[in-house]
Amino acid sequence: MGKAKSGYYIGFDLGGTKMRALVVDEEFRIVASAKRKAVAGVDTAAEGLDRMRACVDEALEEATVSPKDLRGIGFGLPGALDLKQGVILRLFNVGWENVPVKKKFETIYGAPVAIDNDVNAGAYGEYRFGAGRGHPYMVGIFVGTGIGGGLIIDGKIHQGVGGAVGEIGHLLYDRLGPRCGCGARGCYETYASRLAVASQAAVQAYLGKAPALAKKAGYDVEKYRSGTLAWAIENGDAAVEEIVRESARIVGHLACDLALVLCPSMIVLGGGMVEAMPKIYLEECKAALKAHPVIATMKGVAVSAVKLGDDAVPLGAAAIAADKVRNEK
């Protein structure tokens, strides 16, 4: 490869429990990575940005790549964002406002910075390099503490006019249902997220119907991580399996809604719950799509679990940065 073609990108994931930086080459092969604890508990945005910088520096050092060989840096970020300005408008879990990510990192490294929300970056990563490869009309559904989505339309991340994006967890599932955290009634998220499953499983545990779960984690929904629920099922808690399976059926309904609106060729399922229990989610989601008479008239919608794990967000972010560099040339 000639000198003119060589160059590297940083892909960065600012997650809820950890942050992670990848150095990738122009073919998006991972050259090095570094991680740090997340910024929860850090007092100021300036300290948070410093920790992110240290993480990037470590990855560059590990890769023996000089900042002058960086073509671009992409960030997958939580919170409310201004994509154009490259600013985190509000980072909810720590309360920071107007964090100038783009300005800070462009100044330090002299390379263009692109940001997007973490769900979009993850969906784009799966589209470019993972389960959605070759599917320019793809829907990503991520089932974790909440339910979020990322849409790929004509090979690009769908942003709409901006503001809230990917709020698919708040589509209506049951008009008579309980209040969601968002304030509306009967959102899919109130029925099928990890928190919804955990709260139902806690009742079963308390009633003595989920002994493995009760022994492992008591009745505390905070301790019911996705892996804990998977472990309880493996250890014989049929009641927990039925609750998870119902969550998966409901995610199947959501997949149908999205297929009806968007007519994609691929639905990629991810998030903690799916990664811990992929078989249940894939089975129920495929069954729901297959059973829907209108979707049966479509050209066929495949369903897959994510393939990239923790690399989806930073790889997607790196690709977003590369697209931006290419478009601005």
Place this chain on the structure above:
Amino acid sequence: MGKAKSGYYIGFDLGGTKMRALVVDEEFRIVASAKRKAVAGVDTAAEGLDRMRACVDEALEEATVSPKDLRGIGFGLPGALDLKQGVILRLFNVGWENVPVKKKFETIYGAPVAIDNDVNAGAYGEYRFGAGRGHPYMVGIFVGTGIGGGLIIDGKIHQGVGGAVGEIGHLLYDRLGPRCGCGARGCYETYASRLAVASQAAVQAYLGKAPALAKKAGYDVEKYRSGTLAWAIENGDAAVEEIVRESARIVGHLACDLALVLCPSMIVLGGGMVEAMPKIYLEECKAALKAHPVIATMKGVAVSAVKLGDDAVPLGAAAIAADKVRNEK
């Protein structure tokens, strides 16, 4: 205008009760129009195509435009379509299959033909020339006998990977609801379409709670056209108004679902029910969007009724033909 710039397009709407051809100039100003009865009752596809041709010929004659000055012909068509081949795969109400619209009209007029489904053509017409002007992220919701939709994303008609499109009437509204015509359970369409409203209004009429409607149309849901329902409300049938208003509230829920997925800046409402009773549908739909806490965090979604009436589909179809000609240059 120089000779090189002059030229005309045909926009054609093959509707359920009538067909209509417009001749427009390159600025999409309507130069002439012609109409004929729809093809319901016509025996063969060949006869149907001949009637469509006669309609086009009449419009051209009226406009004193020669076929050699046609730059393109766009069709808004019902049924299952193959957009690339320009073929109606199946026209459900008459049972025809594989109707070669593109081949037929390209042969006759020597101008390129583009086809799309009528709902997409209508949504595109409203985006380009009507209520959605200036809103490249726009959702069209059409409430008639059923409920259909057309999505404008980044200024283009969203097609997905093809097959069924715009099937937004079959999103889930009530998982315990009655069977829809499609075979699934609790689709929006089973609650909010004209047929849903008519069936509920017939019960009220039969029970003596909708005397104006009963006097005008008996208890026969087939006679309950959108205009009939509007007339009954104007003539004091409060029970009918409440049923229509509930339909509008439910369309409001659907508008919320679509706003959450797509983050558009404009939702355009159309179809027979909305055109007959725009105030009720606009009021309830705006109220639903305003009340949704997640949508409140978005940049703002406006709601408007369609503005082009019967011209939306043929004008949109003409614009689709013009886009095709431009893209192929």
